[in-house]
Amino acid sequence: MSLHGRDLISIRDLSLEEIEEVLAASRKMIPYAEGSKVTHPLADKIVAMAFFEPSTRTRLSFEAAVQRLGGTCITIADASVTSMRKGESLHDSIRMLSSYADAIVIRHPNEGSARLAARASDRPVINAGDGAGQHPTQTLLDLATMHEAFETLRGLRVVLLGDLKYGRTVHSLAHALTLFGCELVLCAPPSLGLPDEYRSRLEHLGGKLTVEPDLGRAIRDADVLYVTRIQKERFGDEAEYRKVAGSYRVDATVLKEAKPRLAVMHPLPRAGEIAPEVDETPHALYFRQAFLAVPVRMALLDAIVGGAKKGG
């Protein structure tokens, strides 16, 4: 695959064809991710997990992916025990790490940090979330989940619900869905709408966008309902957070209006946006989505790290 030795910082780093290649490779990785087949293309490789911000599923699924591929991880799981606490710059930390590992997976609270890391490193860097910025591997696993459910992404009608202002997952996802010609329905509290900057970028790409603040109406003809958590940590002002938290909730009553095949997705963790009663309905895809993180990240690591240095 053409991703050999490349950085993955933003979903925009990938063409439509490359995204399709990743989705196809991810599908083939499923039995290996489940452990029913074994493959070790990363047998002699070390992948550094540089997590400067707390993360559970992203870090664990990356670590699981490396280990399923036969590779080894070295991990920074808590920035407070690193030299950054002594004032070391991110630039220097990454430069050091790149001399220990064959690739670096980074999560950091500042936007643009992954781009800086890619410059500091002579090994490929994979962005696992930079502040409110990009989270391309989440987007790829979201796409993989939809692709598995519908066999195609083209022309799907997708409702993006919740925090469309600060939620990094929706910004990357909206971009990718637009590439596939999906119709996007934006459903958010007034203070958490999609920023104009992102809207105009999507429109520039030919995006089909509708704003529908009423959840019942938004999901009526939808194929996918993508729910996001309102993230307390992204609010400077607690009063603003309290005003919008809990302003929408997906439950059995809401879903009565939906198509039988509506797929409900969520990047997790959820904080009350989806009622537990939805878990047992055929609509619930979020746990499958969480599992697909492993084969998608395996496919990416295999493509990026499997053998080549950056630019190789």
Next chain:
Amino acid sequence: MAVRELKITPIKNGTVIDHIGNGLALEVLRIIGIQNLDRDSTVSVVLHVRSNKLGWKDIVKVENMELSPRKVNAIALVTPTATISIIRDFKVREKRPVDLPDRILGVLRCPNPNCISNQAEPIESEFEVTQRRPVVLTCAFCDRQVDDFRQHLA
């Protein structure tokens, strides 16, 4: 009685920044950083002058100074109509409009306070010119777009 007139005299060596947008000369002075100039140099500022091209314009003349490419880029962002003439020995040796390169280094601060370029890192700010008319810049690190440059000059 003779009328005493104070003229802006020609400069021997230095830079003339002409066709500055009306009212923007003081911004240009701020970019040039006149506090750092040679004490014996004259700085002339002409405000609100008739211009065929612009209607009204400002002009700045600075003696004994040539602008760095970085300052020219900053001027281009604030007033893209400006022209720069380099004067040597009273003659215009070079005259050119300000021109924005595709990438602008170190001139602006990213408006996103959480951008890594605003933290204590050994890097310069960096923007790509993603649109030219009107100019829109995009931070090379965090992707934030900027179209109001005066507030964010470094």
